[in-house]
Amino acid sequence: MAKRKLTSLRSVLLRYLLLCGGGCALILVLWWGIFMQLINLGFLLPAVASAQACADARETVALMTADTFDPLQISDLCRWAVVQNDTVLQTNMNDRHLKIALNAFHGGSGNLRYTQYQYDVKMADGSFCLLQYDYATPYADPALRDTLPDFQTFYFVLLAALILVWLGWQTHCTVRVFAAETARLNAAVDAIAARQLEHIDTDGVRIREFAATLQALQTMGRELTDSLQSQWRMEQQRTEQIAALTHDLKTPLAVIQGNADLLAEDDLTAAQHGQVDAILRGTDRARRYLAALRTAGEPPAxxxxxxxxxxxxxxxxxxxxxxxxxxxxxxxxxxxxxxxxxxxxxxxxxxxxxxxxxxxxxxxxxxxxxxxxxxxxxxxxxxxxxxxxxxxxxxxxxxxxxxxxxxxxxxxxxxxxxxxxxxxxxxxxxxxxxxxxxxxxxxxxxxxxxxxx
CATH class of the missing domain: 3.30.565.10 (Histidine kinase-like ATPase, C-terminal domain)
Structure with a gap:
């Protein structure tokens, strides 16, 4: 059987990083390419379109008065409000935008967002026209701008979602590789515990470090089995020694008890009878001990x-x-x-x-x-x-x-x-x-x- 080529742990992690980084870069390139193609097809307007429209509107409204103001001459890419003596005469802004515009007009700060810009244009009669626009890529069709969410925000959210999905998928795949390798290690430990070394699977391993660990576990398992077998043989030898010892002790115990029984039949003093009785009790205990030695491997009483x-x-x-x-x-x-x-x-x-x-x-x-x-x-x-x-x-x-x-x-x-x-x-x-x-x-x-x- 041909020797399998193993992958190092470093290579697995490097591959993971390259796939994550390369995939994110590819997603970004495709995202930008589609974005530019939508502008080229006229579905979207470039971000400078709103700024240009507002610049043109500045020249137009400077020649108007509050009474002659014509909103049709201002691009719908601009938001506007006509203010005279701090009174708003006309506007196409909603309440939030109007509040921001008036605050900026009166010298406030921190209300305009980083993509919002505003011009305060003085009109011919001294009134002011507040022109406001967003530096973004709007839909080319005004109807879409009124009905759909802001395209630029949506498109950035889509980019973040695609990157997260890609990173999550790559992480999932890498985790599966490590989980499979770890499962083999766990199975090897269980096989060693069950003394079934032949069940240790080293063929399916893919990572070099895990293969080395499995081989070490195999070696440890073999040594442990050899040690247990050696211990078992030693226990067997001890059991045989005990069996031989109990057999050899039966004869001298029989001699001792027989002679003690003969002595007990003689005319002895009370002290001598006590000593003979002690000998008989001792031999009886010794016989019980020998019986216990013969049954040492049996369950407790x-x-x-x-x-x-x-x-x-x-x-x-x-x-x-x-x-x-x-x-x-x-x-x-x-x-x-x-x-x-x-x-x-x-x-x-x-x-x-x-x-x-x-x-x-x-x-x-x-x-x-x-x-x-x-x-x-x-x-x-x-x-x-x-x-x-x-x-x-x-x-x-x-x-x-x-x-x-x-x-x-x-x-x-x-x-x-x-x-x-x-x-x-x-x-x-x-x-x-x-x-x-x-x-x-x-x-x-x-x-x-x-x-x-």
Missing amino acids: AKKHMDSHTLVQSLAQTARALCAPAGTTFCLEERWQGNLLAAESDLLRAAENLLDNAVRYTPRGGTVTLTTAAEAGLFLLRVTDTGPGFTPEALAKAGEMLYTDAARSDAAHQGLGLYFARKVAQSHGGVLVLSNLPAAHGACAELRLPICE
């Missing part, structure tokens, strides 16, 4: 109304079981109790993940605090600790699947806790907010969820 106090008490029991062997102190601050619309198992698991992280990174003798409160229509579940806090990298990336902070990672930490917490917060219309406490006194992880009305 169904939400139902639940009491926040019940949730907090369950979390407090878990937190104490986590803190006791770690040598840390647990504090509970329940500042609000109310009704929540949530998936109880998911929300419980997300909060337990926050508590587990806090206990893991709090040194022995430190404190983990669970606080619940309400603020601006939100339920706040906040877990703080007295550990080293988050690194800047962790604050930026924590919550991503399988992310582990190099400065804080360990073999038991797979970067899933905060990821689940963030996903649960989002599924409930809330957010997970991570921060460090002032003066580097520990970390803070906070779930912010809407309160059920």
Whole structure:
């Protein structure tokens, strides 16, 4: 296929200006030619005809008196008025023209239009004849002058109308060109959004700059598609990693639970029975977590109304079981109790993940605090600790699947806790907010969820 020749944007605008200017010049030439032809054909009189007629009338009326004044000897191209002692004896002017003539006769100014002229001719008996004419192109036929509008005014209005119509048409045509090019750009953006790069039309483009933009959009679309495909492959790899992790964890969990069950059958002290029960509860939670990992891609669990106090008490029991062997102190601050619309198992698991992280990174003798409160229509579940806090990298990336902070990672930490917490917060219309406490006194992880009305 032969390569199409494109037009530059500069050429389009230059063509528009040339067509506008050239068309206006042509209209003006034709307008003037028709105007002169009408004069040559005798349909119109030249503008000097009125001035000549008035000059001839000046010589005629100078020999007349007020009594012998004969209007038939004055051309109808002139307007006249005979004035004696400030009294108008005869006139062919209308009231407006007569008022202007008398004002000019008495030394007034600013009343005659720029195309009007007036002679004050003194007659033989001392009276005055006021002669007035318009420097214009009148109709040659007196009957037409009396019935039709002023030709010169009409003809100038016609010229302005023709120029405006021509400019409007050229502007309309140019706008259509730009609209078509812009429509192709919009269609290209829609095609990229729909990931249908084959629908981007670059064949019909006419302007070089728009063609370059479309090509850039095509390139961007391809790179975006490649990026999305790479991201999809990465997500697939992560899913496979999670599947492998859950499979590998089933065996050690079964060993732990089996041995804990055997220990529970022995004669143990009350403290030992409590420790075995904590092991069994922990393995049960771990099994639930593995089940949740296997269904990570499925829709969130169904939400139902639940009491926040019940949730907090369950979390407090878990937190104490986590803190006791770690040598840390647990504090509970329940500042609000109310009704929540949530998936109880998911929300419980997300909060337990926050508590587990806090206990893991709090040194022995430190404190983990669970606080619940309400603020601006939100339920706040906040877990703080007295550990080293988050690194800047962790604050930026924590919550991503399988992310582990190099400065804080360990073999038991797979970067899933905060990821689940963030996903649960989002599924409930809330957010997970991570921060460090002032003066580097520990970390803070906070779930912010809407309160059920």
